[in-house]
Amino acid sequence: MDEVSISGLTKNFGDLVAVDHMELSIPAGTIFGLLGPNGAGKSTTTRLLSTLLHPTDGTAVVSGFDIIENPVQVREITGVLPEESNHTIYPSLTAYENLEYFARLYEVPKDEIHERIEELLTFMELWERKDDRAGELSTGNRQRLALCRAILHRPKVLLLDEPTSALDPIAAKRVRELILSLSQRYKQTFFINSHNLPEVQRICDRIAIIDKGKVVLHGSTRELRSKLLAKQEFRIRVVGDIGKASSVAKSMNFVEEVEEEVDSISVVIENPLENNSTLMQALLSNGIKIVEFAEEETTLEDLYLEVVKGGTA
């Protein structure tokens, strides 16, 4: 069943079409990534889904509730981490007091409030910080607190707008890991805006790329990679003669580029799904042991640049 179903969703600001007849369906339990460059319409989409904005045309159904006809119910079953997540917590209240305040606002049953806050703060590794004022927490910890606030009322759908964009790489990684564990534990549907491709590639099951308010690509992460990346770069770490490994690779007609490194070769392979095993076999039969055959990480980024900048859109 689709947890989020967007049909013909459109938002104009005067002459500007920020979201342009968007069609998307997101199955329950998915971690969905909405990717697009600055100004593509990601935040506007999130604001429409969270009923902060009213669409110019079209609509969306979130967990069975229409954003136009049932906005109150939509707000109850969604949790939102807005782009300016700092604005959703009170700097002069402690971490605990912030959550207590929002628990009351969301009418969490009184006898469950303490238990839920303790569970969440512990889960987000913030329990030790519970008595610190939110304004004095590090940016990473404040973002985790804002995430706690967004999930306190156990929403079925989480709308996270650039959850890691303000964080350093280590804090961002931790937040990504927490999103993955949250999804495993509570099985919510995540709708995550990002322009960080490697990030989306790591945590999202499904991806849509938008540009100028229009969906230009949509599918599972795996599908998009295999369908659209006609060639990919791989790093093959080997034990044995690197020069020989390199010449075996060069002799294959589907190998476009070969670069030799200290313990590995980098190769660009056409139709890797079909051809990788042939290359592996050729290397093995030439006495070269393969320690690692790894895809280079920039693949989705290449795809994104191709789609958004290269005019395929």
Ligand SMILES: Nc1ncnc2c1ncn2[C@@H]1O[C@H](COP(=O)(O)OP(=O)(O)OP(=O)(O)O)[C@@H](O)[C@H]1O
């Ligand atoms: N309230 C508003 N009034 C007028 N124009 C707006 C408003 N909100 C957004 N826009 C415009 O709509 C377009 C889409 O903006 P949006 O914030 O949704 O993009 P985004 O994909 O979230 O970008 P970013 O990656 O920078 O966060 C932009 O051209 C923006 O200037």
Ligand SMILES: [Mg+2]
């Ligand atoms: Mg935005």
